[in-house]
Amino acid sequence: MSNPAVPVRPFVGPGRVLAGPGTSSKIGAELELVGVGPGQVLLVADAAVADLGLLAPIVKSLASAGFDALLAPPVAAEPTRQVVETLVSMEDAANVTAVVSVGGGSAIDAAKLAAASLTGDLDLDAGLTPAQPLAPCPPLIAVPTTAGTGAEATAVAMLWGKAGKVMFVHPRLVPRAAVLDSTLLRALPKPVISGAGLDALTHAIESLLSTFRTPLTAAAGLGALGTLATALPSAYENPSEAVMNEMLVGAFQAGLALNASVVLGHSLAYVIAGRARLSHGVSCAMALPYCLAHARTSSESQIEDMAELVLGERDATALVRWFSDLAAAMAIPRSLSDVGIAAADLPQLAEEVVTRYPRPNHPAPIVQGDIEALLEHFLAGDWEAAWETAADPSAAAATERVA
Numbered sequence: 143m144s145n146p147a148v149p150v151r152p153f154v155g156p157g158r159v160l161a162g163p164g165t166s167s168k169i170g171a172e173l174e175l176v177g178v179g180p181g182q183v184l185l186v187a188d189a190a191v192a193d194l195g196l197l198a199p200i201v202k203s204l205a206s207a208g209f210d211a212l213l214a215p216p217v218a219a220e221p222t223r224q225v226v227e228t229l230v231s232m233e234d235a236a237n238v239t240a241v242v243s244v245g246g247g248s249a250i251d252a253a254k255l256a257a258a259s260l261t262g263d264l265d266l267d268a269g270l271t272p273a274q275p276l277a278p279c280p281p282l283i284a285v286p287t288t289a290g291t292g293a294e295a296t297a298v299a300m301l302w303g304k305a306g307k308v309m310f311v312h313p314r315l316v317p318r319a320a321v322l323d324s325t326l327l328r329a330l331p332k333p334v335i336s337g338a339g340l341d342a343l344t345h346a347i348e349s350l351l352s353t354f355r356t357p358l359t360a361a362a363g364l365g366a367l368g369t370l371a372t373a374l375p376s377a378y379e380n381p382s383e384a385v386m387n388e389m390l391v392g393a394f395q396a397g398l399a400l401n402a403s404v405v406l407g408h409s410l411a412y413v414i415a416g417r418a419r420l421s422h423g424v425s426c427a428m429a430l431p432y433c434l435a436h437a438r439t440s441s442e443s444q445i446e447d448m449a450e451l452v453l454g455e456r457d458a459t460a461l462v463r464w465f466s467d468l469a470a471a472m473a474i475p476r477s478l479s480d481v482g483i484a485a486a487d488l489p490q491l492a493e494e495v496v497t498r499y500p501r502p503n504h505p506a507p508i509v510q511g512d513i514e515a516l517l518e519h520f521l522a523g524d525w526e527a528a529w530e531t532a533a534d535p536s537a538a539a540a541t542e543r544v545a
């Protein structure tokens with residue numbers, strides 16, 4: 143699955159990973175092991191996680207290792223610049239020796255950006271690329287409570303800005319350690335299990351399509367796909383501790399696969415989420431079949447490899463059908479019309495995909511006319527038509543002429 147034409151890119155991830163039920167109660171020792179000296183620790187937690195009382199063992203473990211927890215105001219879903227500014231402006235925040243984040247991708251991303259802002263002059267409106275300078279941040283320990291974005295494994299953080307998602311990618315944003323504790327996921331609501339779980343699946347699948355893939359990202363992506371394909375349906379039906387543990391591991395592996403980055407599916411997801419106010423996981427799940435259709439001719443063997451892993455047969459169409467049926471069984475909307483997007487919106491959405499979220503690593507050229515044609519199929523919820531059109535270049539050209 144690796145692309146030998148692309149030189150091996152850096153592969154980043156946390157230096158330590160502690161996985162298993164109850165591991166969050168060892169977080170104090172974990173901080174010591176990553177070299178954090180005694181002092182105050184900024185504890186950034188998700189609002190629901192705090193309300194559920196899940197922080198008590200973590201605070202206790204920090205205290206018994208000699209750390210004082212500075213509890214930040216809880217973070218609600220999908221953070222904005224104001225959320226990060228609130229964390230950074232807390233009294234004593236500037237003196238913390240480490241940051242601990244307990245929550246889904248939203249709380250972890252807010253904590254990453256707060257840590258970076260505490261020591262550096264980070265422009266929260268502009269985003270960040272790996273080539274830009276960023277001062278060393280206080281070490282971050284990430285404890286995911288959804289499974290999930292894989293944010294505990296990545297160099298990425300996302301914020302909602304005025305005009306859409308703003309992306310921050312930098313090696314200094316990688317958590318120093320990740321603690322994967324399935325007991326924290328006991329009260330995860332069903333729509334969060336499905337949305338976050340499907341998001342993790344899209345990370346695995348899109349990373350395997352990415353032209354930035356390397357042998358290491360491909361191994362992580364295939365590992366994640368195999369684990370999540372089996373675990374997610376069970377997690378949705380019966381979220382036992384054992385299966386949520388598998389989900390956490392699969393989502394973490396999918397986060398490691400994000401070293402190859404994601405492709406067109408996430409660009410489509412960002413623009414539809416912005417227009418229809420959808421959660422990240424729901425928008426990614428809706429977009430994936432259309433991303434696969436767009437990549438079909440350039441990535442046939444990769445898609446067949448994935449089909450073989452998940453379904454035991456090299457049938458690319460069957461893989462898309464499997465994913466689409468899985469999402470439908472979890473009540474994910476099928477079409478853009480289902481979420482209130484109209485035909486008149488499509489030209490603007492296609493323009494946003496091309497200009498705001500270009501993907502040089504997507505395996506096929508992203509051209510506005512093609513994206514508009516793809517969105518027409520998406521409007522109707524007809525991934526089969528998008529898939530067939532992609533297989534027949536003359537039909538694609540005819541659609542583009544009509545558009």
Ligand SMILES: NC(=O)c1ccc[n+]([C@@H]2O[C@H](COP(=O)([O-])OP(=O)(O)OC[C@H]3O[C@@H](n4cnc5c(N)ncnc54)[C@H](O)[C@@H]3O)[C@@H](O)[C@H]2O)c1
Nearest residue numbers: 190219246247248287288291293296298299300329330422
């Ligand atoms: N940094 C990265 O690498 C990365 C990757 C993908 C996505 N993201 C970002 O992550 C965000 C989405 O994160 P998410 O999908 O994890 O959801 P989330 O963090 O937004 O949480 C979703 C909902 O679940 C609740 N919740 C979280 N944990 C819970 C628990 N254990 N029990 C009960 N309720 C709980 C939250 O309060 C919230 O209402 C988006 O902003 C997305 O852009 C980041």
